[in-house]
Amino acid sequence: xxxxxxxxxxxxxxxxxxxQGFNNTGIQEVLNLAGVPKGSFYFYFDSKEDFGLELVDxxxxxxxxxxxxxxxxxxxxxxxxxxxxxxxxxxxxxxxKFNGGCPMGNLSLEMGDLNHKFQxxxxxxxxxxxxxxAECLDQAKVTHEIPDSIDSSEMAxxxxxxxxxALLQMKAKKDNTSRRVFEHIVFDRLLNNAIxxxxxx
Amino acid sequence: xxxxxxxxxxxxxxxxxxxQGFNNTGIQEVLNLAGVPKGSFYFYFDSKEDFGLELVDxxxxxxxxxxxxxxxxxxxxxxxxxxxxxxxxxxxxxxxKFNGGCPMGNLSLEMGDLNHKFQxxxxxxxxxxxxxxAECLDQAKVTHEIPDSIDSSEMAxxxxxxxxxALLQMKAKKDNTSRRVFEHIVFDRLLNNAIxxxxxx
Numbered sequence: 224x225x226x227x228x229x230x231x232x233x234x235x236x237x238x239x240x241x242x243q244g245f246n247n248t249g250i251q252e253v254l255n256l257a258g259v260p261k262g263s264f265y266f267y268f269d270s271k272e273d274f275g276l277e278l279v280d281x282x283x284x285x286x287x288x289x290x291x292x293x294x295x296x297x298x299x300x301x302x303x304x305x306x307x308x309x310x311x312x313x314x315x316x317x318x319x320k321f322n323g324g325c326p327m328g329n330l331s332l333e334m335g336d337l338n339h340k341f342q343x344x345x346x347x348x349x350x351x352x353x354x355x356x357a358e359c360l361d362q363a364k365v366t367h368e369i370p371d372s373i374d375s376s377e378m379a380x381x382x383x384x385x386x387x388x389a390l391l392q393m394k395a396k397k398d399n400t401s402r403r404v405f406e407h408i409v410f411d412r413l414l415n416n417a418i419x420x421x422x423x424x
Numbered sequence: 425x426x427x428x429x430x431x432x433x434x435x436x437x438x439x440x441x442x443x444q445g446f447n448n449t450g451i452q453e454v455l456n457l458a459g460v461p462k463g464s465f466y467f468y469f470d471s472k473e474d475f476g477l478e479l480v481d482x483x484x485x486x487x488x489x490x491x492x493x494x495x496x497x498x499x500x501x502x503x504x505x506x507x508x509x510x511x512x513x514x515x516x517x518x519x520x521k522f523n524g525g526c527p528m529g530n531l532s533l534e535m536g537d538l539n540h541k542f543q544x545x546x547x548x549x550x551x552x553x554x555x556x557x558a559e560c561l562d563q564a565k566v567t568h569e570i571p572d573s574i575d576s577s578e579m580a581x582x583x584x585x586x587x588x589x590a591l592l593q594m595k596a597k598k599d600n601t602s603r604r605v606f607e608h609i610v611f612d613r614l615l616n617n618a619i620x621x622x623x624x625x
Binding site: 242243244246247321322323324327328329331332333335336337342345346348349350377378380381383384385386387388389391392394395396397400401404405407408412413 | 444445447448523529533534537543546550551578581582584585586590593595597598602605606608609613614
């Protein structure tokens with residue numbers, strides 16, 4: 224019973240923070256929507272900060288669960304797993320009319336300078352995501368889908384930047400141009416075996 | 425006198441909103457810091473929204489003034505103008521210990537879903553920035569610094585995504601890895617004449 228109320232508060236909190244930001248979301252608003260009596264918040268959480276840090280963990284867990292499933296899908300080749308992951312994410316974003324985006328990206332720009340505990344969790348998230356993508360790129364080298372010369376860790380960092388920035392531009396413009404550009408340049412150029420040769424210089 | 429008070433309020437507002445967000449900045453806080461008597465805000469602005477939209481214009485004007493100066497610097501080749509612009513921006517960000525970043529990127533994630541007037545201004549900004557970068561890329565084709573086969577408009581959109589995303593990751597991680605990766609992949613790979621050849625397929 225107690226656990227379920229706590230989970231309800233977190234679920235409503237994730238929804239509100241995802242769509243309107245952490246500082247812009249009041250505890251009272253969360254409790255009202257969760258149908259939880261006023262004043263019971265501090266029974267479940269030490270502080271709004273403590274609550275927010277649990278939301279960050281929840282967003283991270285969700286993304287890793289999804290990314291993990293897509294990036295280890297044995298029915299597809301490694302490169303197609305990667306494409307499939309971004310397709311799933313972009314499709315959801317388009318379906319939501321370019322609202323929302325990546326909660327961890329949103330919170331990085333909102334909280335990265337304001338709260339060290341948030342910043343550490345967000346930084347760790349991007350580090351772990353980079354490792355996951357780099358492993359998939361390593362596997363795509365084994366299957367000869369991408370050039371061996373690519374530094375997987377560096378490319379993973381760059382793809383995350385290009386992806387977060389594409390979501391940001393799409394959120395500002397409310398159109399899918401930056402998605403199409405991302406897909407074309409990342410998959411047809413940067414990761415394409417055929418399109419370029421390395422010089423020895 | 426009246427104009428100067430108004431300008432002071434805007435200047436303080438830009439500083440606060442840049443570092444802590446729009447929703448997280450109260451009008452009273454702005455007036456206190458500006459040393460302006462309580463209650464005088466609505467003499468200068470119709471609403472907090474109206475004030476915020478002027479801040480967005482101010483950020484955009486500043487960036488375009490700087491970008492315009494760097495990207496038309498006749499002492500440098502077009503590609504070096506582009507490099508110089510990003511170097512200037514990244515250096516400032518590093519000097520600020522990865523605090524702040526791009527105010528238009530920050531506001532896009534904060535306000536892109538919450539206020540249509542903000543969203544339109546932010547979307548327009550990225551459209552105009554893309555045009556400016558694409559013009560510089562076109563000039564770099566004339567000087568044979570980048571491959572003719574590059575679609576300048578598409579590449580400009582992609583570079584903005586990669587750049588905004590690099591700032592986002594740096595803000596979360598508080599290190600310059602994503603800057604180095606951006607510089608290497610954008611300038612040594614994507615825009616490098618020598619490193620790849622186009623297939624005719």
